[in-house]
Amino acid sequence: MNAKFYRRNFPWTLEELRRLGKIPDSVLALRAGRTIKEVVAMRASRRIRLAMPPHRWMAREIRLLGTMPDPELARRLRRSYYQVQNERKRLKIPPFRSHKPYRQNHVWNAGEIKLLGRYMDTEVARRLDCPVTVIAWRRKKLKIPPFRRMPERKFWLPAEDKMLGTMPDRELAVKLGRTLNAVYLRREKFQIPPVNPNQKPWNKEEIALLGKYRDEEVATRTGHSVNGVSLKRVRLGIPMAQPKCRPWTAAEDSLLGTDTDKAIAQRIGRDKTTVHCRRKKLGIPSFQETFLF
Numbered sequence: 001m002n003a004k005f006y007r008r009n010f011p012w013t014l015e016e017l018r019r020l021g022k023i024p025d026s027v028l029a030l031r032a033g034r035t036i037k038e039v040v041a042m043r044a045s046r047r048i049r050l051a052m053p054p055h056r057w058m059a060r061e062i063r064l065l066g067t068m069p070d071p072e073l074a075r076r077l078r079r080s081y082y083q084v085q086n087e088r089k090r091l092k093i094p095p096f097r098s099h100k101p102y103r104q105n106h107v108w109n110a111g112e113i114k115l116l117g118r119y120m121d122t123e124v125a126r127r128l129d130c131p132v133t134v135i136a137w138r139r140k141k142l143k144i145p146p147f148r149r150m151p152e153r154k155f156w157l158p159a160e161d162k163m164l165g166t167m168p169d170r171e172l173a174v175k176l177g178r179t180l181n182a183v184y185l186r187r188e189k190f191q192i193p194p195v196n197p198n199q200k201p202w203n204k205e206e207i208a209l210l211g212k213y214r215d216e217e218v219a220t221r222t223g224h225s226v227n228g229v230s231l232k233r234v235r236l237g238i239p240m241a242q243p244k245c246r247p248w249t250a251a252e253d254s255l256l257g258t259d260t261d262k263a264i265a266q267r268i269g270r271d272k273t274t275v276h277c278r279r280k281k282l283g284i285p286s287f288q289e290t291f292l293f
Contacts, residue, residue, distance in 0.1 A: 007032060007033035007034055009038075012042060016032050020043045020046065020048045021048040021049060024050070061077055064076075065087065066094055066095060066096055069095075070085050070088065108138065112128060115127065115128070116142065117144040117146060120147050121146065121147075154178065160176055163175075164183070164187045165187060165193060165194065165195055168195050169184050202222075206222045209221060211233060211240070215229045252268050253282065256284045257279060257286065259287050260286075261275045261279065261286070261287075
């Protein structure tokens with residue numbers, strides 16, 4: 001082993017780790033008897049930056065000041081952003097501008113005003129060679145809306161209108177190459193009812209039952225859901241079937257108040273609310289009130 005690197009790959013001592021980044025890597029490698037690559041690798045693994053003394057500005061570097069943005073020049077010269085900015089300000093070199101300075105008292109002509117809102121602000125700024133902020137400020141001052149690229153409007157054909165309501169909106173949208181919202185709005189415009197793929201089709205015999213019986217009974221007879229029956233009846237303008245009121249008999253009236261309303265309702269086949277209203281109408285006390293007396 002070379003006597004110069006007699007401590008190569010040896011464990012690092014605490015004193016050596018404290019010197020990382022405080023002195024040049026070559027000096028630390030010479031004093032510790034290690035290679036420079038070993039010192040650099042240890043410093044990089046511990047994320048210790050090497051304190052570099054400021055080096056003098058060369059003539060070729062000074063000529064680049066102001067020719068490009070300071071961050072870009074700092075990256076190319078391997079200097080910090082503040083070093084580039086301070087040197088440029090010390091030499092009184094103006095910063096880099098991607099466009100010509102636009103005068104604040106610039107008089108806008110008719111041709112320039114026509115461009116506002118007709119194209120995007122970035123495009124107008126490129127054509128007039130001025131900042132985008134100036135274009136946006138002038139457009140807002142003249143109350144000109146920004147440019148918006150509207151999609152091509154696809155007109156509806158008569159053959160497409162005939163297909164509305166013949167299949168679900170989602171399937172028709174895929175078939176016509178349109179959005180689901182466009183198909184829905186077009187169908188609602190012509191007041192065409194939607195098609196449910198799981199819905200059973202209606203025949204003439206089933207439609208004739210609507211309004212003659214209650215929706216629950218029609219749903220039981222036809223196999224449709226209660227909501228489907230109600231929706232079909234409302235769309236056809238058929239009123240709801242009103243059950244005929246069964247007249248009260250003397251025997252039923254004599255039972256009122258002899259037991260609870262619920263028990264009497266089950267005995268005579270009426271609703272509990274109907275029994276309660278009939279008893280109140282005749283002024284008969286409830287079974288609980290009679291029991292208390």
